[in-house]
Amino acid sequence: MPTSPRPPAVAVTVVAVTVVALVMSLSAAGCGGGAPGNGEDLRAQKLSWQTCEAPSEAEGGGAAPSPLPGGEDWQCATMKAPLDWDAPDGDTISLALIRARSSGARDRRIGSLLFNFGGPGLSGVKTLPAFGESYAKLRTRYDLVSFDPRGVGRSAGVECLDDDRLDEYFQQDGTPDDAGERTELLDNTKTFNSACEKNSGKTIPHVRTTDAARDMDLIRQVLGDDKLHYVGFSYGTELGGVYAHLFPKNIGRAVFDAVVDPTQTAEQGALAQTKGFQLALDNFARDCVSKPEGCPVGDTVQDVQGRITKLLGDLDTKPISGVFPRDLTQSEATTGIAQALYSQNLWPYLTQGLEQAYGGDGQLLMLLSDSMNGRDENGEYSNLAAAHTSINCADNKARHTVEDVEARLPAFRAASPVFGEWLAWSMITCTDWAVAGAADRPDVRAPGAAPILVIGNTGDPATPYAGARKMVEALGAGVGVELTYRGQGHGSYSSGNACVRTAVNDYLLAGKVPKSETICS
DSSP states (O other): OOOTTSOOEEOHHHHHHHHHHHHHHHHOOOOOOOOEETTEEGGGOOOOOEEOOOOOTTTTOOOOOOOOTTSOOOEEEEEEEESOTTSTTSOEEEEEEEEEOOOSOGGGOOEEEEEEOEETTOOHHHHGGGGTTTTHHHHTTEEEEEEOOTTSTTTTOOOOSOHHHHHHHHTSOSSOOSHHHHHHHHHHHHHHHHHHHHHHTTTGGGOOHHHHHHHHHHHHHHHTOSSEEEEEETHHHHHHHHHHHHOGGGEEEEEEESOOOTTOOHHHHHHHHHHHHHHHHHHHHHHHHTSTTOOTTOSSHHHHHHHHHHHHHHHHHSOEEOSTTOEEOHHHHHHHHHHHTTOGGGHHHHHHHHHHHHTTBOHHHHHHHHHHHTBOTTSOBOSHHHHHHHHHHHHBOOOOOHHHHHHHHHHHHHHOTTTHHHHHHGGGTTTTOSSOOOBSSOOOOOTTOOOEEEEEETTOSSSOTHHHHHHHHHHOTTTEEEEEEOOSSSOSGGGTOHHHHHHHHHHHHHOOOOOTTEEEO
């Protein structure tokens, strides 16, 4: 998958909640895997659950989570895990967890339902409380649980650049036109990567997805569950697939939504995502020009896209005012446009942001960009970018050169005149990374695992629809159960579609597996 500062693959519900909050502020966010650590049997540790405090800056900041429906508090705890799963008797790290206790009768409780919201790099401790009401039905039979994966938030969070330097980093020219700009982009990438090594050199060798999957099995054991019941969104589907490969006999009821294609290399994933964002932009433009009141950002689909292309070209040499004191650059405008394509609910903000930008006001597009980059209205960044880069670079073996990117630019430009170069150049993010990448592709083969519900959205920009079928095939015969949602945006369960929600809820709550290749629209 593309790596920071390009778009992380995040759950659309999280994106929507964060962006709308920012816009409102503008107007007025297998086998037992547990092992001893320093002579301690970590499987036997007892967690001390306490009422949650406010999320840390690394998690995204904000207020402490509001009480659950019914008045109960969200509870937080920390769990020890080996820093290095290959040397489990060595040093440990603390993983931050959050839960909402089941609201149903005790004899109806199935166990814990663990969530990962994607990224990689999103804090589960920060994110899960936003869905207390939306997930209320699931809570009738499960404790709802999430966590900050290692390298994220308060779980040995990776630290790279400070807030001021991140502002500069995200404003850089991400689509260099000449040798000088290419050198500057490479230097900025090296500066970011060197800062990660300097500040978190002990952690970054141990943030691979396989490490996080082993953490999840330890969480399962510490919580006292015989099976892992799991919902993974976006990158969380890759994490879930890796877990299923490592611990196929421990899979309980699992749902993968907004599915990463496990058969693609980093380059193939970037090109597929380029096509996905272009498809979503096409759909946005088509919707805009079809409105009876007219489209304020273009008369035809071609006109909408032509004006966007011209805007980005103009911003390459002459940024416009953004969120004071920063200007909106080409890179941040592209990021903001991509952010708005994660959910059809954000399309009106994209229309408004483009209309404002054509008049010289880049505030709304910059707010959208800030949301994707993990920046709040106070100018403080979560560690989303640091964690996203660290995990992707630890996972992916490829280390692309400028020559690699230049050779592939024609294919990326053909895939999208808006996003092609931006995503092509994202492939150099792991150049000069201090830790070797693990593999070209994740291994998700899971023979003997229980059925896993795999949901693909035909209009998904960040994890294109074809990935769902590839995940089903890669999991192996009798494991993946494919469900198609004919919709827009990143993810399906969060769309509110009754057919999708019924299928997911029936599986998780009653064990009713939907017929493979079910279609919801």
